[in-house]
Amino acid sequence: MKTKGRILVVEDELDSLKFTAKILRNSGYEVVEADSIDLANQIITSSLITGVMFNLILLDLQMQLLPQTKLWSGEEFGRRVIEIIGNVNVVVITGNADLAARLTYKPDDAIIKPVNINTLLDSCKKLMKPERRRANPPDVMLNLWLSTQYFQGFESLTFHSRRTDRTRPGEESEKITSRCVLDGAFINTVIYRKKKGVVNISLSSLLGCPADCVNCKNPRNRRNRYGHKVKFIRPLTEGEIIGQAYVALNSPKVKNFLKKGGKTKLIFNLASEGDGLVWNLDNCMKTFIQLSKITALDISFKITSVGSESALLEYIRKYINLPRVTHHRSIDSLLPETRFRLKPGTIKEPLTRIRNCDEIIAQMTNQPVTISWVVMKGVNDSIEDARMIADFYGNRFLPDGRPIFRIKLMALVPGSLDHANGFDEAKGTTMEDVKRFRGYLKKEGVKDVRIRDIIGMLINAGCGGCIVEWLEDADKMK
Structure with missing residues (x-):
C-alpha cells in the first residue's frame, strides 16, 4: 500500500515515541522509530547505503546521551542531518522554547511540547513536499x-x-x-x-x-x-x-x-x-x-x-x-x-x-x-x-x-x-x-x-x- 511519506521519529521517551508513531501510521505515513541517537544514526547510515531515504525526521532536541554512547545530542544530530544529507526535512520537538530559538541551524519547523496532534499532522503534511534543500550525491552523503x-x-x-x-x-x-x-x-x-x-x-x-x-x-x-x-x-x-x-x-x-x-x-x-x-x-x-x-x-x-x-x-x-x-x-x-x-x-x-x-x-x-x-x-x-x-x-x-x-x-x-x-x-x-x-x-x-x-x-x-x-x-x- 502506498503511503503518504516516510518519517523517522527520534524520541527517547518511549510512551511519547509509541504515541507519535501510532498517530502518524494511522494517518497513512510509513514510520520508523528510534529511541536513541545511536539507533537513529544506524538507521540513517542504513538508509544512505540502501538509498531508501526519509521525507521527514521528527527529532526530540533534549534526548539524553547514554553513558556508553560516543555520538551526539539531539541538537547535534539535527545539525548533521541538515548540513550533510540536505534533502530531508527536519522538525525539532522540545519542551524548551528558548532552546529551539537558540539553535545555530534552521530546522524546517519547531514544535513545542506538549505536542498538539493537529499541529503535528499539519507540519508533516506541509513538509512532505519534494526536496527542499540541495542534496549531495549518495556516495558523498x-x-x-x-x-x-x-x-x-x-x-x-x-x-x-x-x-x-x-x-x-x-x-x-x-x-x-x-x-x-x-x-x-x-x-x-x-x-x-x-x-x-x-x-x-x-x-x-x-x-x-x-x-x-x-x-x-x-x-x-x-x-x-x-x-x-x-x-x-x-x-x-x-x-x-x-x-x-x-x-x-x-x-x-x-x-x-x-x-x-x-x-x-x-x-x-x-x-x-x-x-x-x-x-x-x-x-x-x-x-x-x-x-x-x-x-x-x-x-x-x-x-x-x-x-x-x-x-x-x-x-x-x-x-x-x-x-x-x-x-x-x-x-x-x-x-x-x-x-x-x-x-x-x-x-x-x-x-x-x-x-x-x-x-x-x-x-x-x-x-x-x-x-x-x-x-x-x-x-x-x-x-x-x-x-x-x-x-x-x-x-x-x-x-x-x-x-x-x-x-x-x-x-x-x-x-x-x-x-x-x-x-x-x-x-x-x-x-x-x-x-x-x-x-x-x-x-x-x-x-x-x-x-x-x-x-x-x-x-x-x-x-x-x-x-x-x-x-x-x-x-x-x-
Missing part, C-alpha cells in the same frame, strides 16, 4: 555522514568566509576563515589540489607561532583581544583543530572533488598556522587519531615542523604507531647562526639531534622525512649550502634503498621576508633560482630533490600569508 561520527567537539568554531583562487584550472586553492567560539579569534584552513585525486587540507594548530620565522607573516600580524600585536597567543584546542577538518570536508570544493568519482585521497597537513608538533602535540595528534577512524575516506596525514629533540622524542614515544603520517622538517639553513636568525623562536639545539630523531622516525615508519628548504637569494642558495646539505643528509638509506631524507625546495614569495631581522639582501626567488639550486644539489650527489610550486597567491594562502588578510577583515568588523 554516506562518506560525510560516516566521517562526522568522529568530529567530537567541532562546535568550537563558527564558519566566517571563504575565498578561492581559480587562476590554475584543476589546481584551485581555497582559504576558509573560521572564528573561535572561545575568544573570537580568526583562524585559517587552506584546501588545495595539486594533482588529480589528491586533496590537501592544511590545518592551523596555533594562534600565532613562537617559531617567529622571518619569512612567515603570521606571528607578525596576530593581535590579541586588546588589539595589540603579539607573536603567539595560544595553542588551538582539539575541538578547534577538528572543527577545521569538519568545515573543510563540508566545503563545496571538497564535496565537488568527491562527486567526480574515483578514489579521492585526503591529506590533512599541520602547516597552515603554527607548529603543532613542537607547541601543541597532544591536541594535534588527538585530532589525527579521530580522523584516522574514518574508514569511508582515504585519509593520510602530514606534519610540517621546525622540530625539536624533546618534541620528536615525545612523538616517537606516544604516537609513532599512528598510521599514514609523514614528516616535513622546515630547516632553511644548516649554519646555526643563520638558522636562528631565520627562525629566532626555535629551540636552540644542534640540528644533529633533530636529524637523529628524524632518522628514528623514518626507520620505524619506513617513510622518508622531507627537508623543506625555502631558497633565499644570498642566504642559503650557494654551492657551499648544497654541499653542506649533501654531507649532512646524504648517504642515509632505508632498508629498501630509498634515501631517508628527501629535499623539497620552495621559492621565497616576494615581499614576504621580514627585513627587520637583517635579511635585506634576501629578495624573492624565482623558479629559475630554485632549479639552479637543485642543480647544485644533484651535482653534490643528493638523490631525491623535489620542487614545491607556489599556489594560492591570490588569496594569500602561501606559508604565513593567510592570516594577514583575515586580521584586516577582523579589524573592519570591530
Whole structure:
C-alpha cells in the first residue's frame, strides 16, 4: 500500500515515541522509530547505503546521551542531518522554547511540547513536499555522514568566509576563515589540489607561532583581544583543530572533488598556522587519531615542523604507531647562526639531534622525512649550502634503498621576508633560482630533490600569508 511519506521519529521517551508513531501510521505515513541517537544514526547510515531515504525526521532536541554512547545530542544530530544529507526535512520537538530559538541551524519547523496532534499532522503534511534543500550525491552523503561520527567537539568554531583562487584550472586553492567560539579569534584552513585525486587540507594548530620565522607573516600580524600585536597567543584546542577538518570536508570544493568519482585521497597537513608538533602535540595528534577512524575516506596525514629533540622524542614515544603520517622538517639553513636568525623562536639545539630523531622516525615508519628548504637569494642558495646539505643528509638509506631524507625546495614569495631581522639582501626567488639550486644539489650527489610550486597567491594562502588578510577583515568588523 502506498503511503503518504516516510518519517523517522527520534524520541527517547518511549510512551511519547509509541504515541507519535501510532498517530502518524494511522494517518497513512510509513514510520520508523528510534529511541536513541545511536539507533537513529544506524538507521540513517542504513538508509544512505540502501538509498531508501526519509521525507521527514521528527527529532526530540533534549534526548539524553547514554553513558556508553560516543555520538551526539539531539541538537547535534539535527545539525548533521541538515548540513550533510540536505534533502530531508527536519522538525525539532522540545519542551524548551528558548532552546529551539537558540539553535545555530534552521530546522524546517519547531514544535513545542506538549505536542498538539493537529499541529503535528499539519507540519508533516506541509513538509512532505519534494526536496527542499540541495542534496549531495549518495556516495558523498554516506562518506560525510560516516566521517562526522568522529568530529567530537567541532562546535568550537563558527564558519566566517571563504575565498578561492581559480587562476590554475584543476589546481584551485581555497582559504576558509573560521572564528573561535572561545575568544573570537580568526583562524585559517587552506584546501588545495595539486594533482588529480589528491586533496590537501592544511590545518592551523596555533594562534600565532613562537617559531617567529622571518619569512612567515603570521606571528607578525596576530593581535590579541586588546588589539595589540603579539607573536603567539595560544595553542588551538582539539575541538578547534577538528572543527577545521569538519568545515573543510563540508566545503563545496571538497564535496565537488568527491562527486567526480574515483578514489579521492585526503591529506590533512599541520602547516597552515603554527607548529603543532613542537607547541601543541597532544591536541594535534588527538585530532589525527579521530580522523584516522574514518574508514569511508582515504585519509593520510602530514606534519610540517621546525622540530625539536624533546618534541620528536615525545612523538616517537606516544604516537609513532599512528598510521599514514609523514614528516616535513622546515630547516632553511644548516649554519646555526643563520638558522636562528631565520627562525629566532626555535629551540636552540644542534640540528644533529633533530636529524637523529628524524632518522628514528623514518626507520620505524619506513617513510622518508622531507627537508623543506625555502631558497633565499644570498642566504642559503650557494654551492657551499648544497654541499653542506649533501654531507649532512646524504648517504642515509632505508632498508629498501630509498634515501631517508628527501629535499623539497620552495621559492621565497616576494615581499614576504621580514627585513627587520637583517635579511635585506634576501629578495624573492624565482623558479629559475630554485632549479639552479637543485642543480647544485644533484651535482653534490643528493638523490631525491623535489620542487614545491607556489599556489594560492591570490588569496594569500602561501606559508604565513593567510592570516594577514583575515586580521584586516577582523579589524573592519570591530
